Amino acid sequence: EKGGWSSFMKKEISEEPDAVANTLRGRVVGGTVQLPELDGVAEELAGINRVLILACGTAAYAGMLGKYAIEAWARIPVDVELSHEFRYRDPVLDERTLVVSVSQSGETMDTLMAVRYAREQGARTLSICNTQGATIPRESDAVLYTHAGPEVAVASTKAFVAQVTALYLLGLHLAGQRGALSEAAIAAQLGELEAVPHKLQQVVDAVSGRIAELAHWMSDTQSVLFLGRHVGFPVALEGALKLKELAYIHAEGFAAGELKHGPIALIEPGQIVFVLVPSPRDPSSLHKKVVSNIQEIRARGARVIAIAELGDVAVVPFADEVLRVPLAAPFFQPLLGVVPLHVFGMELATAKGLDVDQPRNLAKSVTVE
Numbered sequence: 001e002k003g004g005w006s007s008f009m010k011k012e013i014s015e016e017p018d019a020v021a022n023t024l025r026g027r028v029v030g031g032t033v034q035l036p037e038l039d040g041v042a043e044e045l046a047g048i049n050r051v052l053i054l055a056c057g058t059a060a061y062a063g064m065l066g067k068y069a070i071e072a073w074a075r076i077p078v079d080v081e082l083s084h085e086f087r088y089r090d091p092v093l094d095e096r097t098l099v100v101s102v103s104q105s106g107e108t109m110d111t112l113m114a115v116r117y118a119r120e121q122g123a124r125t126l127s128i129c130n131t132q133g134a135t136i137p138r139e140s141d142a143v144l145y146t147h148a149g150p151e152v153a154v155a156s157t158k159a160f161v162a163q164v165t166a167l168y169l170l171g172l173h174l175a176g177q178r179g180a181l182s183e184a185a186i187a188a189q190l191g192e193l194e195a196v197p198h199k200l201q202q203v204v205d206a207v208s209g210r211i212a213e214l215a216h217w218m219s220d221t222q223s224v225l226f227l228g229r230h231v232g233f234p235v236a237l238e239g240a241l242k243l244k245e246l247a248y249i250h251a252e253g254f255a256a257g258e259l260k261h262g263p264i265a266l267i268e269p270g271q272i273v274f275v276l277v278p279s280p281r282d283p284s285s286l287h288k289k290v291v292s293n294i295q296e297i298r299a300r301g302a303r304v305i306a307i308a309e310l311g312d313v314a315v316v317p318f319a320d321e322v323l324r325v326p327l328a329a330p331f332f333q334p335l336l337g338v339v340p341l342h343v344f345g346m347e348l349a350t351a352k353g354l355d356v357d358q359p360r361n362l363a364k365s366v367t368v369e
């Protein structure tokens with residue numbers, strides 16, 4: 001039940017740190033990944049040459065982060081596809097394809113039908129699910145449960161961070177099995193993952209008040225854009241989805257590199273743009289590129305709210321507001337950066353007087369096509 005919280009969504013955002021901690025519990029031992037649930041399919045997993053992640057909505061954005069991490073760590077090609085697109089287009093797959101479905105409820109009809117179809121085609125099926133005994137895990141070859149606890153609010157929040165955690169564990173497990181990463185490299189990534197719950201708590205505590213203020217003065221806003229790059233891109237999509245479903249306003253997430261291929265034409269004075277800024281410590285040049293995107297949109301009058309690492313001073317002159325997140329290695333930044341966007345969706349809906357737990361026209365689990 002809600003306890004003292006004003007909404008389930010508020011309670012569930014406060015539980016994001018625990019959702020990650022509980023999904024990790026018992027699965028990281030002495031710098032190694034322990035997933036006994038996969039023992040029964042160990043041989044099949046060793047033989048796969050491709051991973052296909054199937055999901056809808058927020059779960060599909062978790063899947064995109066899974067793709068980036070699994071490819072980088074395990075060196076296996078990974079695709080992510082929306083379940084409802086996959087099953088109606090005669091896709092190519094066989095017994096060397098591992099189909100990973102991601103679903104909080106485990107009852108999403110489109111994902112269930114996609115998993116059934118994949119099985120019929122001979123693919124191996126692994127379910128990442130938050131609901132014990134749900135239909136999708138029952139119909140899959142193996143299941144990796146997320147332990148976010150029951151999620152009641154229609155908008156998915158703590159399930160998302162738990163799904164990303166499970167996908168990362170799977171990626172590191174596959175990397176170990178294939179010798180794609182050294183034991184030391186796996187242990188280092190696991191150390192980063194184990195540090196996430198504490199950092200998440202810091203974000204929840206640090207940003208919530210300020211975001212409520214921002215949402216209050218933005219309550220008349222008609223459109224908000226979100227920009228991210230690499231692992232920031234799925235987070236941008238997630239931020240936009242939350243505003244659509246909760247605050248009923250137009251919101252769009254873009255890959256920052258795509259700006260000059262079209263979306264920059266949308267920028268006019270006063271347009272609010274959230275930007276997920278990669279770490280300046282990141283060896284890639286993405287930080288510089290995203291800061292230059294911020295300059296470009298700022299020059300056209302955008303109001304920029306940057307989500308940036310503590311100590312990143314390069315963004316300060318160009319952003320109207322900087323929301324700070326703790327330092328983390330690149331793959332773990334999205335787990336932190338998504339929290340301000342979850343809070344923003346909730347606060348904007350609240351500022352507009354809307355029901356954050358039960359948005360119009362939506363069901364918690366979509367059991368029809």
Ligand code: M6R
Pocket residue numbers: 056057058059102103104105106107108111154155156157241242245364365366
């Ligand atoms: O139960 P599932 O994870 O399969 O649900 C998938 C989507 O319906 C769900 O994530 C939806 O997009 C949320 N309302 C987003 O907040």
